[in-house]
Amino acid sequence: MGFRNYLLKRLGYALLVLFIILSLNFxxxxxxxxxxxxxxxxxxxxxxxxxELRSQFGIDQPIGTQYIKYLKSxxxxxxxxxxxxRRLVWDELKERLPNTLTLFFASFITTAAVGISLxxxxxxxxxxxxxxxVTGAGLFAYAVPGFFIQLxxxxxxxxxxxxxPIRGTMSAPPPPGAMAQFLDRLWHLILPAGSLMVISFxxxxxxxxxxxLEALGQDYIMTARAKGLDKKTVLYKHALRSVLPPILxxxxxxxxxxxxGAVITETIFSWFGVGKYxxxxxxxxxxxxxxxxxxxxxxxVIVSNLLxxxxxxxxxxxxxxxxxxx
Amino acid sequence: xxxxxxIIAMVVMMVSMIGVAAMAYEKxxxxxxxxxxxxxxxxxxxxxxxxxxxxxxxxGLTAAAEIAxxxxxxNAAVNMNYGYHMFYMCFNMRKDPFNAQVVRQAVAHIVDxxxxxxxLFAGNxxxxxxxxxxxxxxxxxxxxxxxxxxxxxxxxxDAAGYVVGKDGKRIDPTTxxxxxxVKFYTPTYEVAATSAEIxxxxxxxxxxxxxxxxxxxxxxxxxxxxxxxxxxxxxxxAWSLSRNPDFLYDFFHSSQDVEAGYNRPGTHDAQLDKALExxxxxxxxxxxxxxxxxxxxxxxxxxPYVPLYSRPYIDGFRKDVVKxxxxxxxxxxxxxxxxxxxxxxERVSGTGGTIRWMLTEEPKNLNPVTASQAYEWEVLGxxxxxxxxxQIDPVTGEDIxxxxxxxxxxxxxxxxxxxxxxxxxxxxxxxxxxxGVPFTSADVKFTLEYLxxxxxxxxxxxxxxxxxxxxxxxxxxxxxxxxxSYWNIDKADYCGLPQHIWKDVKDYKAFEPWxxxxxxxxxxxxLVGLGPFVLKEYxxxxxxxxxxxxxxxxxxxx
Numbered sequence: 001m002g003f004r005n006y007l008l009k010r011l012g013y014a015l016l017v018l019f020i021i022l023s024l025n026f027x028x029x030x031x032x033x034x035x036x037x038x039x040x041x042x043x044x045x046x047x048x049x050x051x052e053l054r055s056q057f058g059i060d061q062p063i064g065t066q067y068i069k070y071l072k073s074x075x076x077x078x079x080x081x082x083x084x085x086r087r088l089v090w091d092e093l094k095e096r097l098p099n100t101l102t103l104f105f106a107s108f109i110t111t112a113a114v115g116i117s118l119x120x121x122x123x124x125x126x127x128x129x130x131x132x133x134v135t136g137a138g139l140f141a142y143a144v145p146g147f148f149i150q151l152x153x154x155x156x157x158x159x160x161x162x163x164x165p166i167r168g169t170m171s172a173p174p175p176p177g178a179m180a181q182f183l184d185r186l187w188h189l190i191l192p193a194g195s196l197m198v199i200s201f202x203x204x205x206x207x208x209x210x211x212x213l214e215a216l217g218q219d220y221i222m223t224a225r226a227k228g229l230d231k232k233t234v235l236y237k238h239a240l241r242s243v244l245p246p247i248l249x250x251x252x253x254x255x256x257x258x259x260x261g262a263v264i265t266e267t268i269f270s271w272f273g274v275g276k277y278x279x280x281x282x283x284x285x286x287x288x289x290x291x292x293x294x295x296x297x298x299x300x301v302i303v304s305n306l307l308x309x310x311x312x313x314x315x316x317x318x319x320x321x322x323x324x325x326x
Numbered sequence: 327x328x329x330x331x332x333i334i335a336m337v338v339m340m341v342s343m344i345g346v347a348a349m350a351y352e353k354x355x356x357x358x359x360x361x362x363x364x365x366x367x368x369x370x371x372x373x374x375x376x377x378x379x380x381x382x383x384x385x386g387l388t389a390a391a392e393i394a395x396x397x398x399x400x401n402a403a404v405n406m407n408y409g410y411h412m413f414y415m416c417f418n419m420r421k422d423p424f425n426a427q428v429v430r431q432a433v434a435h436i437v438d439x440x441x442x443x444x445x446l447f448a449g450n451x452x453x454x455x456x457x458x459x460x461x462x463x464x465x466x467x468x469x470x471x472x473x474x475x476x477x478x479x480x481x482x483x484d485a486a487g488y489v490v491g492k493d494g495k496r497i498d499p500t501t502x503x504x505x506x507x508v509k510f511y512t513p514t515y516e517v518a519a520t521s522a523e524i525x526x527x528x529x530x531x532x533x534x535x536x537x538x539x540x541x542x543x544x545x546x547x548x549x550x551x552x553x554x555x556x557x558x559x560x561x562x563x564a565w566s567l568s569r570n571p572d573f574l575y576d577f578f579h580s581s582q583d584v585e586a587g588y589n590r591p592g593t594h595d596a597q598l599d600k601a602l603e604x605x606x607x608x609x610x611x612x613x614x615x616x617x618x619x620x621x622x623x624x625x626x627x628x629x630p631y632v633p634l635y636s637r638p639y640i641d642g643f644r645k646d647v648v649k650x651x652x653x654x655x656x657x658x659x660x661x662x663x664x665x666x667x668x669x670x671x672e673r674v675s676g677t678g679g680t681i682r683w684m685l686t687e688e689p690k691n692l693n694p695v696t697a698s699q700a701y702e703w704e705v706l707g708x709x710x711x712x713x714x715x716x717q718i719d720p721v722t723g724e725d726i727x728x729x730x731x732x733x734x735x736x737x738x739x740x741x742x743x744x745x746x747x748x749x750x751x752x753x754x755x756x757x758x759x760x761x762g763v764p765f766t767s768a769d770v771k772f773t774l775e776y777l778x779x780x781x782x783x784x785x786x787x788x789x790x791x792x793x794x795x796x797x798x799x800x801x802x803x804x805x806x807x808x809x810x811s812y813w814n815i816d817k818a819d820y821c822g823l824p825q826h827i828w829k830d831v832k833d834y835k836a837f838e839p840w841x842x843x844x845x846x847x848x849x850x851x852x853l854v855g856l857g858p859f860v861l862k863e864y865x866x867x868x869x870x871x872x873x874x875x876x877x878x879x880x881x882x883x884x
Contacts, residue, residue, distance in 0.1 A: 052783060168867065173362065
């Protein structure tokens, strides 16, 4: 099977999965008890008003009609208007996406860099205090609830030693000048991104350490050492290279988080992102908003999976499609 | 004894904290040049921001820990006011055992409100025994209540023949059999922990006097579905009520006992229906008050609900930075409905300058026709309020003239033999929109007709009975309703859509006035209003910035 066929097959699967997810996305909200209108409990909203609202929302139509409209609109990336705000869902998502992506990539890059480095560091020093320290710190960060760590950091750097801002992506109002505003945004990023790194580095470090230890016990590492290669070459060129595929999987499967966002982090640091939007939409049964956000998440998961499949081939020749068969 | 004293001390302390609106205030303002509202969603971050001075107003405190923290700050003042919130327990009067009035009254006697408030809310709620909140001028203070008294509850049941059987459960005198076990629905502990715990406490108390009961916490939406079809014995929920008691008609008139109707208890009482009909369509204030009094007295006997507590408005102010906030029952000191604080708050150092006043959520939509969240109205209410021809006096709770110098409530003949309300507004002649265009009766007519003709859901019930609006001159507007009701005056008090901006808006849902540039005034948006402030900047997700409206009719210099 050539790479082209493989790619087409993967794309076909991806589209099928997307269709199934979108259908479930539609059905799940409608089989839940109640609807967006039933949540309005206000004596001023009499039955006639509620019916009018249902009609305006389009949820008084047969479910089949709603489904066809839903699919058609999503294909054209028209996610409709939020029941709550009456604004276009895509406009609302667009406002939030840059913040979510900024926070995600800042925390992701620092977490991956710190986590993988510490994992390699610990694996290379097996049985030493350094390894025990990294393992212990990693387990601690992994085990303690993230929101607790974030609230502690908020208290420390926001209150007891108030050197960092406690909310948002910028000062209110921001300082004049492009450079000053850029630095202001960086300053606001430190606490949310840093706290996410503290919460998440543990799992990366432990995973890297474990896979590295497994690799370092393999025969080809012994052969490399027997050939007289220096420690660094054995560690980075032979051992680390061999564990890159599973680490890459971890990296790509973390990418959907860029869209789902870090809901708790967004709330604690008043970060205006997609994650909180999604939660609010689900809680308020705001179908268009929730469906729009889930659509974005489904797309990002599927694209990430595809990217992971393609990246395998780049880092591991054994997986390169078609290459081994010829 | 010690416990009783502690409860008395707590209640006295809470009641003494209620603002009596005795503080001085002026009917002019604003006294600051700018309000910056940083958006801070997390409770801990809000407290830190308040302590750091990043915000000098912390509105709508609800969590006990948060209130205690602010109370403990030496440079903070906490203002508390009665609100219109009501947490209540409802009986299904359509079936046994709650079709018997004596059973409902007995259960009312076993509700230990003070204990619930002390243990579950650290004393930060106010006990509520009335069907109309204390903040309303229609609240009748001498309506009989059912104080906590389990002995009295047992005596009532005993006297009515509900004797205790061998198993400790009471016998229903009408069937001669043990009373069936009733189910008490509440939201789950995960969704509303205190509501669920109240359910558990009351069920325990019911079982203790021999009424078999079981607590069933459930998903909120599942519960609402069950309530819509009257598939329940009893449940606990909350209402956010209003100043006018016409909601009693929706809750208790027999005509509202329909599927998904608000007469959830299934109240059918001819005497009550008669009083509620008078209350729903009173011709004047006197009739409204008399009908409200009669309805409250009958409801106190019927007890379809047991009101439990009311959440007060609790707001924190940094008294070392600001002064001049005005206490107001019904809305609190920092709510957008309280225009007096918006006008009177100023820096301790003197008038002018900027104050920072936090928003606890994102004001996502600043279109006054479609905005529905309180956070949105915290901005809109100060920039582009929809009403304001009258205001509420913070001391008496009565209506007072504002943008209307005066008004008359009369009647007109809709058709032979049928009469409707006619409200005549006599407007001030010195009012301008925030972009400088004069405000006239044409704007009142435009607003009411625009809302009615577009069937804007939020205003549908208010405007659907408006037949026409006439403007005999620039400062007189006559609003004709197809029905007769004193409450129509509230429905006629919408004037906040400037005709010169909104006349070209075809799709009100798609209009985002805060994002579109004003056609003639540089630096302004199409969010033109009659409020004391003008929207300067809304940085999505970050903050809202408002500056003093230099065209405001009540500026102190005028």
